[in-house]
Amino acid sequence: MAAEGVPSASDSEARAHRLADQLALALEEVGFDVGRDFPMLGSGLNRDGSPYVELGRVAESVASGLSTILIRAAQHGVTLAAD
Numbered sequence: 001m002a003a004e005g006v007p008s009a010s011d012s013e014a015r016a017h018r019l020a021d022q023l024a025l026a027l028e029e030v031g032f033d034v035g036r037d038f039p040m041l042g043s044g045l046n047r048d049g050s051p052y053v054e055l056g057r058v059a060e061s062v063a064s065g066l067s068t069i070l071i072r073a074a075q076h077g078v079t080l081a082a083d
Contacts, residue, residue: 014044016051023053030069037062 005083020043024034027041034041058066 010060012049012051013045016045016053017037019043021055032062032065 024038024041027034027038032038038055038058039042040054043051043053043055046052
């Protein structure tokens with residue numbers, strides 16, 4: 001940590017990288033070929049030092065598949081946890 005309670009750039013970048021990896025694994029678990037379907041999936045730091053995960057452009061068929069999976073998950077009660 002750079003300062004009390006403030007993550008360093010390397011901590012933030014590592015966190016973003018872990019989240020991108022987790023997202024890639026989740027996408028593969030539901031049947032996507034991440035290298036083919038999400039070729040721009042990556043992570044980094046914004047100018048202000050905040051971490052981001054980038055999905056990039058996806059083909060229409062990939063977007064359709066992803067929306068189908070999310071709709072089915074919602075129908076089964078899967079939602080984001082409240083913060």
